Amino acid sequence: MKKIFTFCLFILILSKVKAQSTEDYIAEHVNHAQELMRIHQLPASLILAVAIHESAAGKSKIAKYLNNHFGVKGENSSAEIRSAYRDYPTVDSSYNHFVSFLHSRTYFNVLFGKYDQYDFRNWARGIQRGGYAHSRTWSSQVIALINKYQLYLYDERPDDYTEPVPPVSEVAVKKTTSRGRIKSSTKKTNIYTVKKGDNLNKLAERIGTTSAALMKKNGLKSAALQPGQKLKL
Missing domain, CATH: 1.10.530.10 (Lysozyme)
Incomplete structure (x- = not known):
């Protein structure tokens, strides 16, 4: 009887945990x-x-x-x-x-x-x-x-909705001068995370470049994109 009660209590606890997911x-x-x-x-x-x-x-x-x-x-x-x-x-x-x-x-x-x-x-x-x-x-x-x-x-997005390209971010880059000194400069980078439905040609058009240029910049052998893939724009 005690085992049955323990088992029922365990099932009850599990159901509560599941309900809180x-x-x-x-x-x-x-x-x-x-x-x-x-x-x-x-x-x-x-x-x-x-x-x-x-x-x-x-x-x-x-x-x-x-x-x-x-x-x-x-x-x-x-x-x-x-x-x-x-x-x-x-x-x-x-x-x-x-x-x-x-x-x-x-x-x-x-x-x-x-x-x-x-x-x-x-x-x-x-x-x-x-x-x-x-x-x-x-x-x-x-x-x-x-x-x-x-x-x-x-969010009831339209089928043709395209997420805005993230703004260009600036990262500090260190450069070495001819005298061996290190100086700081600023380099603009833009890393885009591919979303479901993204198309390389459309991405290229949005930033004023070509799909071929994007492929070369990212070392791509194919224009096919996968959700979650990172691209340098």
Whole structure:
């Protein structure tokens, strides 16, 4: 009898763990995220990824006890935990407040006129620049979650949508002078990650070059591209 009870308890624990998976969290909240996307024109993928990041996919204490899925600080009336984070009557109200918070701050509100509901990368970077989080890798982590769980599939992108080419980044390069001294210079590089549906000819046209030039620059023997492949543009 004791063995049966232990086995049942083990099955119950497993079912609870499964119910707390990130995939289940996404399925539970994607509809509301998409509703907000259609009203406010910001990516549903971004909303979901920020919530997953800030609430540990609903498993954090402030998510469980305060319905706070975006790490927003403020007063709360909880008798269950002591926290510097505000509480919400429902999870949906936490989602709603996240969007209204972005609208209420000038440095976030400008993003609504700058980026569309498909450009999750620039949305994440723009929110980080506005000071939403202290971590310098916050936007990278959010973008990684979007890619890992393919959250961009919920953004209702047109079939012919092409992601903007990332801006040119500058990296410091050290050069040796004729006298053996090292001097610093700046070299512009642009590394592009190939997305599903990308075409080498189209990429070349967008940056004002040819597919042959891109193939030579990247040492490619074929024009066929694979998602995740890195290209020097």
